[in-house]
Amino acid sequence: MKLLFAKEEIYGRIEKFQKFLQDNAIDIAIIHHNADMFYFSGTIGNGYFIIPASGDPIFAVKRGVERIKSLSPISNVVVFKKSSELKELILNAGKTTPKTVGIAMDVITLSEFKFLETRICNNMTFKNISAPIRLQRSVKSESEISIMKKAAEIGDYVFSEAKKYIKPGLTEWNLCAYLEYQAKLKGNLGIVRVRNPHLEIVFGHVLSGPEGAEPSYGDTPTGGVGVSPAFAQGSSSRIISEGEFISIDTMLCYNGYLSDQTRNFCIGTPPEQLMEALETSLSLHNLFVQSAKPGATAGEIYDLILNEAKKSRLFEFFMGTGNNKVSFLGHGIGIEVDEFPFIAPKQNTILQKGMTIAFEPKFIIPGEGVAGIENTYVIQEGGALPLNTFPENLTTL
Amino acid sequence: MKLLFAKEEIYGRIEKFQKFLQDNAIDIAIIHHNADMFYFSGTIGNGYFIIPASGDPIFAVKRGVERIKSLSPISNVVVFKKSSELKELILNAGKTTPKTVGIAMDVITLSEFKFLETRICNNMTFKNISAPIRLQRSVKSESEISIMKKAAEIGDYVFSEAKKYIKPGLTEWNLCAYLEYQAKLKGNLGIVRVRNPHLEIVFGHVLSGPEGAEPSYGDTPTGGVGVSPAFAQGSSSRIISEGEFISIDTMLCYNGYLSDQTRNFCIGTPPEQLMEALETSLSLHNLFVQSAKPGATAGEIYDLILNEAKKSRLFEFFMGTGNNKVSFLGHGIGIEVDEFPFIAPKQNTILQKGMTIAFEPKFIIPGEGVAGIENTYVIQEGGALPLNTFPENLTTL
Incomplete structure (x- = not known):
């Protein structure tokens, strides 16, 4: 080898x-x-x-x-x-x-x-x-970034397979299992290393419709119902239907390096409020791309994005609701899911060229579902560059 | 739920x-x-x-x-x-x-x-x-055992699917990915909880031919080449051929409880030495079934089985070779892979009714491959009862 x-x-x-x-x-x-x-x-x-x-x-x-x-x-x-x-x-x-x-x-x-x-x-x-x-x-070399790009490519491939495979009547669980299989065939190692021993993270969460807004028990913005009290997160046996958001959040591992990304899918006409949430998520991504430059602290970027998010009339649903809100917008990623820096309050880690961050501004709206996109970015002189290139933020089928 | x-x-x-x-x-x-x-x-x-x-x-x-x-x-x-x-x-x-x-x-x-x-x-x-x-x-209730039986059923199903799917030209990796997908569709949760933070265990290892005998870096009898230095264990991109043993070791999780089992497959005529090893593994299972009763200590059972194994002319390959031998023959299993009791030297844990143990006497023969079966057992008054019921120890195709 x-x-x-x-x-x-x-x-x-x-x-x-x-x-x-x-x-x-x-x-x-x-x-x-x-x-x-x-x-x-x-x-x-x-x-x-x-x-x-x-x-x-x-x-x-x-x-x-x-x-x-x-x-x-x-x-x-x-x-x-x-x-x-x-x-x-x-x-x-x-x-x-x-x-x-x-x-x-x-x-x-x-x-x-x-x-x-x-x-x-x-x-x-x-x-x-x-x-x-x-x-x-936290600061990746060129060779580490090139491995992470390969992981992101598998993530993009998974979304292209989802686009072909999603149909009414499919369960979240079976869709997730199929996508995991496709990722494996492309070299996804299937392990997700996490530093925090309390966190348990697997290949992916397919969350659909209102039930997708079930809050997480872990420190992640989205949760999902899951299929068992033994591991009550992620995809459930819920049947995917028309006119609802399907949020697909995947975690790929190629040669030991991770890529974390989320895209939205919908059969038929998407719900208006979730469309609005998605638009806001996208504009927050644009702000992140421009502002996450070497020299800024992670806490400054958090404040900047949060202040922008507050302008949305859906802010009460941003990163969860009530007691279930999480207090970060992104996390360093590489060999582990939970690397430095954390895009979170008061974090004084200074962003450097080569840092890789999964940025995930999401809305979790009870009774409606989950909307938002996530990309893994690398920090460069001019701002953050996405490693994921799947072009559709909402794929309507 | x-x-x-x-x-x-x-x-x-x-x-x-x-x-x-x-x-x-x-x-x-x-x-x-x-x-x-x-x-x-x-x-x-x-x-x-x-x-x-x-x-x-x-x-x-x-x-x-x-x-x-x-x-x-x-x-x-x-x-x-x-x-x-x-x-x-x-x-x-x-x-x-x-x-x-x-x-x-x-x-x-x-x-x-x-x-x-x-x-x-x-x-x-x-x-x-x-x-x-x-x-x-370590001592399971009736309801815990009934969940573990369901996990074992998925394990048995995986072997029946392997029997249908194995063909020359398939890689270990793709076979393993397919079986993992089939297990997911049957409710395998896809997480493997391990107590020892150094151990990383995934759904399954498909190990074929001489390369299957590559020793593990972890504390497991079989290792495998893997596909990356980042996770150098398990299935590799090796193409499965005729006349060699294919060892399929799977770890299923149903409602938070695990089942661990291994079966052997072969396209065409199996190698004689591995057949002999398999026969010995089976006779050690028979001895375990009869002797692992409430009241015996785990160390006594280890000594008994090891002394029997020593009679085999292949003993030098039993549970690994040289520096890479592991010092256990089985491990408690349930919510975690590495539960009490350990069938290992000097273990004074007294076996009790309701304990569940994965017993895995295996031979790892350099230049030939891996042979041996593994079952998850529950200790009962009369001895150990297998939860796995897939009847074939070697499936020839």
Whole structure:
């Protein structure tokens, strides 16, 4: 199998992070989280990716050394079977015995942390390196963006298949299953990595008619009824009918990178109020495209878009209603769904060239349904550029 | 939507756990993990499920109260918007102010634990309640088993579809995608909950021919090549040919409960060595069926099966080869893939009636492929009863 990233790129990421470690007097970073491990090594192993503040990183795994060597440009891949062996590796990874160790505290479990604290890194001081890892990961390289474009292409393909397949009498569930199948045949990996352990996100939500406005239990603007109390979100067994909005929100993964997009479909004449909501969503996209430039903070963009949305007479339905409103308009996306930056209140993350953001201004109108589009964008000098190119915002059938 | 479990069953689970809390002087349990929350409430919410040692539990969520009220028999569902409100709820949940609080430390992140420790449960002592939760969850009720039977039925259906669909020239990936689509149409939810945050498990692995023997990077006996370094496991773009084993390992989820099963397929004449491995796998299943009775420990069953497997001349390939062998023969399964008990060395969990176990004695033979069957079983007085009923262990086409 071909490596996803050249050795120079992978070691460049490591060197950039080593600069952060040096500047913050952190002697060593222990990368345990799959998504972070993938970013720094180009693949995933069952173990730890160890980055000393200077010198060569070590990929220490319990098994599968040969596979990792064939999938990652990392030269130092070693197997450990006992915790004493892991300890030895960590103690000797840098030039001096480490005293301060960085770990991503938002994703390590308390049990695993206690294992590292008491068995491996005795008498060391722990620092939380989650934010700097997420900040570095938020700015994508050209090669990462080209992978994300491929994911977005699959997303566009899914919409073109939906256009051919939607017919009255089809259930949301069966339409979603068919689209997922088509996406798989085009290389969608079918996993959706999420940093927040409470969030569960799958391939797609097909939400139709008034029931589509059922609020989410998770931190997402749209919810849907689902088919089971065990996973009460997304597509339901509701039959799609004429004269209602069908919102198709898909999450594609190609070579480990995600693309998140939503389009609207309607058989026959669309409801007027949802058309108005869609128009507003589109104008908010235009504002985002123009204003989401390097240098602006995520919080400023949030305020700008929200103030514009307030001019709509449908504002009470914007991003949910009442207690069920969510407090963001977009989220960074890449290896994980919930990356930096968040287009949300008071976020002081400064937008940079190469950041990738799923922007999703949506209206959830009880008794009517869901309207709004979502694109995954990359931030460029002139503003935000959509990676999705499916041209129709509302496809009428 | 219909409730999955009657009020009596859900409150019975809570009362049983309250007995444990009382016996261990734990004043309150804070359930934060989705799978545990589903077990105790019948659904999932964005927040905490609070179980005082005695008295009524509280489902405290940030949003989606109405939905939870319609999907769970829990009567006390409240919304909190600020951490001070959550603190108030926890301080007043029991008869006295709690001093000792139980939390599942294997699944809570360090950041969330610190939030609870410093903002909510100040001056309280924390106890790890992961093992008792997992032990209670490991014994399934009649209603849980009937849901798991439905999941197993979908698994059986998938094999019957594979029998019709497999043909030379098809890729592993496309076969797997087709089967996943068929499973979705039968109600497979498409999520696979895993307790271990390092494990990533999807619908299925279709592994064919010699490349199927590629070891896993995760803690699973079979691996597969996959299609990307970003998720290097499972089905690949390899074309299925005549005269080789095709191992189809599927993970179905129906109403939140899983079924895990593997069957073998072959176009034409199967390789002799893999046939021998399959025969051995079957005889180990027979031994498991007879011996996995209430009262035996999981470790005893592991030793018994392993000693029998050692008699095979193919033992060096049993559960992997060399450094890539895994040290278990089966795993508890239900809401999560990796439940108690583990059929693994030195496990002292005592088997009980109603425990559900995926048993998977497999041979991974480099240069040849993968052979072995897997069933999800329920422990009964007389031994283990398979929930899967697809009758063919090797389907020749």
